[in-house]
Amino acid sequence: MSLAVQFSEYGDSDVLRVVDVEPPTAGPGQVRLAVRAAGVNPVDWKTMKGEMREQLSVRFPAGLGYDVAGVVDQVGPGVTGLKVGDEVLGMAPPSFGQFVVADPAALVAKPAALPWEMAGGLAGAGGAAWIGLELLAVAFREATTAGIQMHVGGSGPNLGRALRDLLPLIEQGRLRVPVSRTYPLREVAAALDDSSAGHVRGKIVLLPN
Template identity: 35%
Template sequence: MRAVVYTEYGDPDVLGVGEVEEPHAGRGQVRVAVRAASVNPIDWKVVSGAMSGGGRPDGPTVPGSDAAGVVDEVGEGVTGVQVGDPVFGLGSGTAAERAVLRAWAPKPPDVSFETAAGLGVAGETAVRVLDLLGLAEGRTVVVDGASGGVGIATVQVAVSRGLQVIGTSSSANADFVRSLGALHTPYGEGLADRVHEIAPDGVDGAVDTAGRGSVRDLVALTGDPGRVVTIADFGAAELGVQVTSGGGGGAARLAEVGALVVQGRLQMPVEAVYPLEQVAEAYRRSREGHVRGKLVLSV
């Protein structure tokens, strides 16, 4: 099958399109004929070698963490889905004509495969971080990085749960963040003071989606490092902050995301769609930051 591949770590230029052996669904998995796969920060971090511990790729490797497509193979022990069903979900090596998913949910019928491809990592992460905070309805949460894929999903899931949301972004994205249902403030230096002006009684929880040094401000705002969750600042664990990078329970979280999309309570904008052959450009664009929503590869 055709797939994006790399044989060494480095900048996006190490990525190309080649032929590799197609994968097959194992127990508890499904395989999909991929229609679209999104580009996530974790993908280019892996390709860069930042997650390798100094090793080298074990042969030609296909990147990608989520996708949307049509089920064409169902693994042993899987129920509730059959060949021909359109789904979106989480896997590895998803930037390819076929990919195996470890967690999935039905594709909402009124969204494109390109949009659905952007729901996997962003949506599952949003539900996971808010579950970790466990805030009751009416509480206030800060989402730092509210205009990126995970931030957009987190704001909307939080609003659906009856939380008051303060979202940070660049000033250029202020109106967009407000359109998601959040109060807006710029990110960066002085964040704690700006949020305190909006919420003088403090906030009940905070989510760092960007890993750009906001964690100490977020701890100051909540008064408790245990009420701060980050997905990008792995050193924050030393402060007592909750650091999360995935785990079990993905299918249930994806089902919640899909239901919110069907209800019209969650939307995921796609900033740009690239063919597989332009994967390096898509990764470069993602690394630059300031993407509003998702970048997607069309397969």
């Protein structure tokens, strides 16, 4: 058995439960991660409260979490490029648990020197921001070419590429993703309360193990 965060109704953090579940199994084209860190984002507590119900379809009992960093401990059929023991980071919802299955395309190798808590919060904070900057650059180029009216076409770069672009900057010390506080998995309610209160400088990260 393993631990995972679930909720069975919308509400404040008192609806959250840390429950025993069967570890998921990596299916075709998937890997399973032993989670070492999982970043908390505003979308998590907004989903819990029901504020995202028009954007996200939730089937109860539901999990939470997107950002993840962990160790590959199971590889599904058809997966190449990752093996058991690889340390990775990226996105793998629902990531608030001890084990999670992931799409390899949403993962990148974790640099050995990158602390787990920073790696676990990087995808949401760093990847999304980098994608946004690249989209802004696209818009600026189009505005320069076609006058001052700006338009961004296409879907933009994917998360994996954005993270691969970011990691060298972090390794060189040119970019930091500050971590405000870490919480053990069983204190997930306090972590989401902390995030929803605002005024947090840096990422909040859950450490499941």
